Amino acid sequence: MIFTLVTAVQEKLNEIVDQIKMRRVEEKKLKEKEEEAEKQLFHSIPVTIKNFLCWKAMFDPELLEIKKKQIKEEEQAGKNKLSGKQLFEPDHNLDTADIQFLEDVGNNVEVDESLFQKLDDLELKDVEDDPDYNSAGPGSDSEN
Helix, strand or coil: HHHHHHHHHHHHHHHHHHHHHHHHHHHHHHHHHHHHHHHHHHHHCCCCCHHHHHHHHHHHHHHHHHHHHHHHHHHHHHHHCCHHHHCCCCCHHHHHHHHEEEEECCCCCCCHHHHHHHHHHHHCHHHHHHCCCCCCCCCCCCCC
């Protein structure tokens, strides 16, 4: 009876070992196929003048079609948009709108003098103590 059990276990172990070997062989074949497919990706037809002209003959119509689509899309999007010049052409009041606004408001500029009342709180240095101070004025070439 022990012989029967040992034989059964031995057969089962042999089956497991065979399955492992088969799996390794299949994985190796799969890996080789992947490597071959990868090599095919990098292997291409050499470019000759004839091949290039054939490719260009097929590519040019595709490129022309793409450009036509882009032009149509731009035209459709551009119908609603006006250029800067086109905005000012129909309404001549826009030319003088800024001048009219300034005339309506006048030259009266309101200044809140209370903002400038507390100058003593500011820590201002005397201008003459500043080493960069030029008494002749800015932009002059003369120095002290």
